[in-house]
Amino acid sequence: MKKDFFQYQAQTTPHPLSLEISRAEGSYIYDTDGNAHLDFVAGVSACSLGHCHPAVVRAVEEQARTYMHVMVYGEYIQAPAVEYSRELASRLPSPLETTYLVNSGTEAIEGALKLARRVTGRSGIIAARNAYHGNTMGSLSLMDYEERKAPFRPLLPDIRHIEFNRKEDLDRITSGTAAVILETIQGGAGFIQPENGYLKAVRDRCEAVGALLILDEIQPGFGRTGALFAFEHYGIVPDILVMGKGMASGLPIGAFTASREMMATLSDKPMLGHITTFGGNPVIAAAALATLRELTSSHLIPDTLEKEAQFRKRLEHPMIEEIRGRGLMLCLMMKSSQIANDLVLSCARKGLVLFWLLFEKNAVRITPPLTISEAEIDEGCAIILEVLEGMTE
Numbered sequence: 001m002k003k004d005f006f007q008y009q010a011q012t013t014p015h016p017l018s019l020e021i022s023r024a025e026g027s028y029i030y031d032t033d034g035n036a037h038l039d040f041v042a043g044v045s046a047c048s049l050g051h052c053h054p055a056v057v058r059a060v061e062e063q064a065r066t067y068m069h070v071m072v073y074g075e076y077i078q079a080p081a082v083e084y085s086r087e088l089a090s091r092l093p094s095p096l097e098t099t100y101l102v103n104s105g106t107e108a109i110e111g112a113l114k115l116a117r118r119v120t121g122r123s124g125i126i127a128a129r130n131a132y133h134g135n136t137m138g139s140l141s142l143m144d145y146e147e148r149k150a151p152f153r154p155l156l157p158d159i160r161h162i163e164f165n166r167k168e169d170l171d172r173i174t175s176g177t178a179a180v181i182l183e184t185i186q187g188g189a190g191f192i193q194p195e196n197g198y199l200k201a202v203r204d205r206c207e208a209v210g211a212l213l214i215l216d217e218i219q220p221g222f223g224r225t226g227a228l229f230a231f232e233h234y235g236i237v238p239d240i241l242v243m244g245k246g247m248a249s250g251l252p253i254g255a256f257t258a259s260r261e262m263m264a265t266l267s268d269k270p271m272l273g274h275i276t277t278f279g280g281n282p283v284i285a286a287a288a289l290a291t292l293r294e295l296t297s298s299h300l301i302p303d304t305l306e307k308e309a310q311f312r313k314r315l316e317h318p319m320i321e322e323i324r325g326r327g328l329m330l331c332l333m334m335k336s337s338q339i340a341n342d343l344v345l346s347c348a349r350k351g352l353v354l355f356w357l358l359f360e361k362n363a364v365r366i367t368p369p370l371t372i373s374e375a376e377i378d379e380g381c382a383i384i385l386e387v388l389e390g391m392t393e
């Protein structure tokens, strides 16, 4: 299997972790040698309810038996997508009411960018340095890492960058700006939270010049930070909310939500302004609905804050310089990328799944399923401490 993986499956790095999976359940992944791996990563924040949560499996099985794909997005009335969009709207503040369902986070970003240009009639987009919004051409254009962009140029024009959390940069948002796009909490950059009313200042500046505010909640969304969406912590509402990852607890989905009036522009002048074959797929939408219901009818979301406190208490160690983030979107800041790397790889050998962040190389990701238990947190933290004790600085 390993040989075929390298030969027939396109690779993303020269050194993938290449764990061979047999199955996964709850907070554990099992390899083909029968070893259990405690999962502190949750498929990079995707498996919000853990692996194969019974409510999600049941919803998928029932829907798969009833009907799967019957028509492209938006033509037929299919209950899972309609119910999902309605329930999501009931959980969101006004004017976020109408949802466009797509297949991935990056595709939702593309839709949000198109919507912003369509609504404002402007072309300028402002994004933050060190942001990550995905890897299709539009999302890639938003990144400020030239070495990752250069081979793929030309990309989208009219994109400018500001420093996240630096209010002095906000005068770059002008009457030529269609939208400002920010991650509510920066992920790849090192789990950086907005500070000192930063998001409110961005919101105000957008309003002053008629630009839209797009918040990318693909990673912090769906309960990971102790609220259904992280923007709720900062007293603002975006014009366009972008979602993905944890939305269907491990199945491929993305979405963007805006006011009904704004969203209506995608179906008029031109008609079919944004289309997709599989967006809103009923099996995936059923999984998303089961996830949303489970998250909002349980204590899982408030519990993330208690679990965060448990991680912070258990992981006090001189080699951990800082624990960044909120809820179960945490990262350990180590003194060097070498130490971070050794920690991830040594823990992997002891049956604990950790991972890196995209840009901040001194960080080690801890984004477990929201369903992780206290005992499992203790078990994984003990492995981290044991590895750190055996390491020299």
Ligand SMILES: Cc1ncc(COP(=O)(O)O)c(C=O)c1O
Residues within 6 Å of the ligand: 104, 105, 106, 107, 109, 132, 133, 134, 135, 183, 187, 216, 217, 218, 219, 244, 245, 254
């Ligand atoms: C903040 C953020 N935006 C966008 C994306 C892209 O999502 P996807 O990989 O589903 O295209 C990611 C994925 O890591 C992300 O973390």
